[in-house]
Amino acid sequence: MTFSSQANTSAPDVAAIAAALQWWRAAGVEHSYADAAATWLAPPKVEPAAASAAYVAPPPPAPPPRALIGGDPALWPQDLASFQAWWLSEPSLDAGQREGRVAPRGPAVAAMMVLVDQPEAEDRDALLSGPLGKLLGAILAAIGVAPEQTYFASVLPRHTPHADWDDLGTAGLPELTRQHLALAAPQRLICFGRHVSSLLGHDPAKSAEGLTLITHSHGAVSTLMAPGLEDLMGRPRVKARLWQALLSWQAA
Numbered sequence: 246m247t248f249s250s251q252a253n254t255s256a257p258d259v260a261a262i263a264a265a266l267q268w269w270r271a272a273g274v275e276h277s278y279a280d281a282a283a284t285w286l287a288p289p290k291v292e293p294a295a296a297s298a299a300y301v302a303p304p305p306p307a308p309p310p311r312a313l314i315g316g317d318p319a320l321w322p323q324d325l326a327s328f329q330a331w332w333l334s335e336p337s338l339d340a341g342q343r344e345g346r347v348a349p350r351g352p353a354v355a356a357m358m359v360l361v362d363q364p365e366a367e368d369r370d371a372l373l374s375g376p377l378g379k380l381l382g383a384i385l386a387a388i389g390v391a392p393e394q395t396y397f398a399s400v401l402p403r404h405t406p407h408a409d410w411d412d413l414g415t416a417g418l419p420e421l422t423r424q425h426l427a428l429a430a431p432q433r434l435i436c437f438g439r440h441v442s443s444l445l446g447h448d449p450a451k452s453a454e455g456l457t458l459i460t461h462s463h464g465a466v467s468t469l470m471a472p473g474l475e476d477l478m479g480r481p482r483v484k485a486r487l488w489q490a491l492l493s494w495q496a497a
Contacts, residue, residue: 313417314338318424325353325428338402345403347372349425351396357385358431358466360422361474362440363401363408372397377474381437388491396429400441410440419444427461433494434459434466438473455490456497469494 315321316337322328332338333346347364350372359373359381367375385395400422401408422444426434436442436459445459447470459468469490477484 311416312337313420314413315417315421315424318417318420321421321424322428328425328428332402339405342403347399347403349396349398349429351398351429352393353396353429355396355429355431356394356433357390358396358398358426358429358434359385360426360434360436360441361399362438363399364404366404366406368404372399376478380474380477384487384491387488388495396431398425398429400444408440410443414444419446423459423461426459426466427463430463431466434468435471436468437471438476442470456494467494467497 314337315335322331329348329350333348334343336343339346347368347370351358361373361377364372365375365377372378373381382392385392400418401413422441436445436447445468447457447459447468455470457468457470458465471487471490472483477487
């Protein structure tokens, strides 16, 4: 028997491979095993891409300047009569709402100025013409101040039960109130209610002293910070404390 020297050495020996597989099956090995554990369900590893330049968002635009109550102070009326008329028409005083506004009343350089937070709900043609005005009239009569010697004013131009006083305090209302006070130029001032006191820089929670000086562009005025007229209605003890404060104020 002769063998060809040109045997194909690259062809697989199918019979040998089959015999080897049969041998392992006979030994009870039917699967391929490896010493290193493999996580078959793990996601494939992805090489990180080259880091790109981080995006930086531009800063938001600055909010527009807030419109002040009364507008530009340089354009405010400079005499009391003009101010009283302007009080009824200036849109920014009440977000454009003109109906229901009540003008201040009384003479300039009055012996007494009364400042409340807002008109009464009953006010139509005259400020403080309802029950609170009657109580105020009795208080003024008790200390000998006639109505014609009094200037009556409110911080807000119309009755506004749910006013946001914190917001009003940062929107220019304190400065406008002081301008009103400067034009009226009273000899003395009574402020009724905590909202009025706070707008003018007097904090009742920090100071129990009701007597103070309120400054304005034309000078200063002796001021009594009093409870709100609503708080005085039907409360004899509060009225009694106010009466003692009025007596001390007049004697000062």
